[in-house]
Amino acid sequence: MTRGIAAAAALIAVVTVGARLAGFARTVVFSQTVGDTCLGTAYVTANQLPAVLFEIVIGGALTVMVVPVLAVAVRRGEHERVRRTVSALITWVLLLSLPLAALLALVSVPAMTLMLGGGVGCGRAALISLAARMLVVFAPQVVFYGLAAVLFGVLQAHRRFLGPALAPLVSSLVVVAAYLAFVPLGSDHRQEPGALPSVAELTLSLGTTAGVAALFVTALLPTRRLGLSLRPRLTFPPGVGARVRYLATASLLPLVAMQSSLLLAVALANRGGGAGAAVHYTYAWALFTLPYGVIAVPIATSAFTELAVAHAEHDRPGFARLSAAGARAVVVITAAAGTALAAAAGPLSVVLARVDPLPLERGLLAYAPGVVGFALIAVTGRALYASHDGRRAAIAQVVGWSVVMVCSCALVWAVPAGWAITGLGAATTVGTGTAAVLLCAGVVSVHGRDSLAGLSRSLAAALLGGVAGTVAGRAVAVVSEPSGVQTAVGAVLVSGGAALVVFGAVAALVDRSAVRVVAGRAQAVLERRRGTR
Structure with a gap:
């Protein structure tokens, strides 16, 4: 590997980590500027809808189909085929996203009426009016999300990874700037939706949409250097259209199930938890998904290509070894993260929830055990996709997210108002755990028991270490x-650190070999990044 490639890989790794940290910093800044207030409830509820609808209608399909459709043509130097394919993708994205954005704006009032429920503690009419106006401004995000998704795929197919890595960082910085600019303009009216100055409202709504537009603009600049000369067209090159339809269909059902559960959770939080509950839900979800994005996805991604090669070469022992190592590493590392989350739930809630931290603390405790199941979905799902058993993976995920939705409705209805986020967390833990069990069963059914060898011992280490670490960390937090x-x-x-130390000690005693597995997978991820331009 040349020095230039190594430097580029290091730069991309730094930018990627920076983007993830900036995304979490965005949540923290929001908590200190807008917070779990009536304004925060309106903002979070309105901002959730464009992102979820985009993912359901356009985003998930684009995520899995753009790179596979373009990669071979790019590698072969078929410039005209690439140009025609990208032109058709962008044309269809615009044809779908523009009407969807217009529809969101048109139905903003009934949509927010449905999502916000009774608006307890905020003045329902003023809250709905504020959220509806924000949704009108947020609606164009659908278009920017769609265009950015296509351009990310184009750049990745051309092995230009810096733009897609940099875009989320730029987007988060733009939105953080909007949050900070809002403070002197409207922080005194966060609990008064009807009295919020228009300039403060537009600073938040336009600034957030500008952050999404930044995703597109950041990707557009390097895309222009590719010299594709894009033109509007509806037809794909021969053979591409059928592949686009197949990949889009294959990715749709699990994504629809997951995104539907997220939209339902916001509505249930508003109806069952009252003012600020939807904001607490977004905090809990951000913390819950952080280990998935930072730990599980890199491990699963680093193993995916190797698994696909092992399957293609009929190397069953090699496939089983890779699959088992990935699953065990993810269980141990994400269990450590979940333990730290549970241990630090109290002080974390004090940092994020300025009005009432207790409901968020209870919610984080309910979400924390689900971190492991959610992470296992990434690893075991990719193992099945690598061996072309995507149908099993899709069914397991749809069942899991369906369980999340059913349990969410039942638990939020059954528990008192201050426990709504706890109910959503418990439902998510049960549902993602169900999906993980089904996926593990699918991997064993297709590839044999060796494909998850040692996983039960790692799970035992995670359970015992998690209990011990949580107790120790929460004791430190109380002190x-x-x-x-x-x-x-x-x-x-302090509490998170104490939990990690105790977890590591107990887990190493129960499953010492898991430590070596974790080290091996970490090395694989680093080597993959060094080899990426």
Whole structure:
């Protein structure tokens, strides 16, 4: 590997980590500027709808089909075929996203009336009116999301990875700037939806949409250098259209199920939890998915190509070894992250939830055990996709997210208002655990028991280490007794650190070989990044 390639890979890795940290920082800044207030409830509810509808109608299909459709043509140097394919993709994205954005704007009032429920504690009429106006401004996000998704795929197919890695970082910085600019304009009216100054409202709504537009603009600049000379066209090159339809259909059902559960969760939080509950849900979801994005996806991605090659070469022992190592590594590392989350739930809630931290703390405790199941979905699902058993993977995920939705409705209906986020967390833990069990069963059924060898021992280590680490970390948090945001941040670090130390000690005693597996997978991820331009 040349020095230039190594430097480029290092730069991309730094930018990717920076983007993830900026995304989490965006959540923290939101908590300190807008927060779990009536304004925060309107903002979160309205902003959720464009993102979810985009993922259901356009986004998931684009994610899995753009690179496979373009990669071979790019590698063969078929420039005209690439140009025609990208032109058709962009044309169809615009034809779908523009009417969808217009529809969102037209139905903004009934949509927000349905999503916000009774608007307890905020003044329902003013809350719905504010959220509806914000949704009108947020609606164009659908178009920008769609265009950005196509351009990300085009750049990745051309092995230009810096643009897609940089775009989320730029987007988060734009939105953070909007949050900070809002403070002097409208922070005194966060609990008064009807009294919020128009300039403060537009600073938030336009700034957030500008952040999504930044995804597109950041990807557009390097795409222009490819010299594709794109023109509107409806038809794909011969053979491409059928492949596009197949890949889009194969990816649709699991995505629809997951995104539907997210939309339902926001509506249930508003109806069952009252003012600020939807904001608490977004905090909990951001923390719940952080280990998935930072740990599970890199491990699963690093193993995917190797698994596909092993399957193509009929190397069953090699496939089983890779599959088992990936699953065990993900279980141990994400269990450590979930343990730290549970241990630090109290001080974390003090940092994020300024009005009432207790409902968020209970919710985080319910979400924390589900971190492992959610991460296993990434690894075992890719193992099945690598061996062309995507139908099994899709069915398991649809069943899991269906369980999440059913349990969410039942639990939020059954528990008191302050426990709505706890109900959503418990439902997510049960549903993702169900999907993980079904996926593990599918992997064993197709590839044999060796494909998950040692997983039960790693799960036992995760369970015992998780219980011990959570108890130790929460004991430290109680002793710390954070009284404000600054002391709470310190308590998060101390309690989370104590939990990780205890978890690591117990897990190593129960399953010492898992430590070696984790080290091996970490090395594989690093080597893959070094080899990426």
